[in-house]
Amino acid sequence: MKLLHIDSSILGAHSVSRELSRATVQRLKDLNPETDVAYRDLVAAPVPHLTGEHLTASPAVAQEIALGEEILDEFMSADVIVIGVAFYNLTISSQLKAWIDRIVIAGKTFRYTATGVEGLARDKRIILAVARGGQYRHGGSLVPCEHAEAYLRSMFAFIGVTRIEAVVAEGLSLSEARKQSGKEAAFEAISALAPCCVHRGAA
Template sequence: MKLLHLDSSILGDNSASREVSAAIVTRLRQADPSLDVTYRDLAADPVPHLSGAYLAAAAGAPGSEALQQEVATSTAIMDEFLAADTVVIGAPMYNFTISTQLKAWIDRIAVRGKTFSYSENGPQGLAGGKRVIIAVARGNLYGPGAPAAPLDFQEPYLRALFGFIGISDVEFIRAEGIGFSPEHRKAALASAQETAAALKPTLPKAA
């Protein structure tokens, strides 16, 4: 079984989402010590945002050495994602949505012909069969009924994006309201850690 672990917070050791994503991976490793984990830190080693020059190089046009290296990086990112049975993502909320670092990674895995296709019947996801677990950290409360709920463009986007490429098994573990006070942050992280510790293990795919 292969697990891809991504972090996208710019806060390093002070990141709540990193703490929760690490707890998720620890739990899944405890359940399956043979788990093959690949880690990518999207803040420490950011993926470049898409450019017209990159798209031309990816389509086979001559490009600079830097562009060819970017194409190779994109290929590696796609290969990591397609090979993974489980994907764990640390996703902080920045300005009501995901970080720009995570969006840049998404732009490398949401690729026509690789993870989705179009036909006369509309779009079809090609990346099904994966489990995606997302560690969400945000300063306010955005759950159902909360005053700030309409401002949540993070979870709905991630659920829609992974659904579009064929992944319906998307779980969210939330540390919310961490900006209210140090006490609230501690309680929110403890609750998220408890949820992570109770995760069901990732089961092998049926033969």
């Protein structure tokens, strides 16, 4: 099984999302010791944001275009993708958005047909390891403001991924007690993750 591990938090060693993503990867490796893990840190090695030059395949950005192809190949070859999702200003980090823009490609991961959009990135399992300072679940007033997990679920569903899970630590900035209980809930969810069953079908 091939696993792609993505981190997107700018907080380094202080990041809860990085802590959760590491634990998630370790859980999956414990369940399947033969897991082949590729790692990409979007902060240590940022993916350049798209520009008009990218869209016209300008020779000036040939190296960045090659990086985009590498990122897409890395994503498509993975059976499982674990993403550490930092929550900034109600959504994902700009670093993660730049990565998303390199994998959501017409003709590669989705296509338009006479009957609508068809996702081409099937047979993948995506696990989002999310850390949030506030309380955005369970009917609270901030639920409509959650544009990170919701966005990623929509985006990956758009390209054909049907197995999308999330382990979430939230309330981390409300109090020390809430931070502790939020992390405990996330680690319980990680420990309950099921083994990966890889079924490669037609693209």
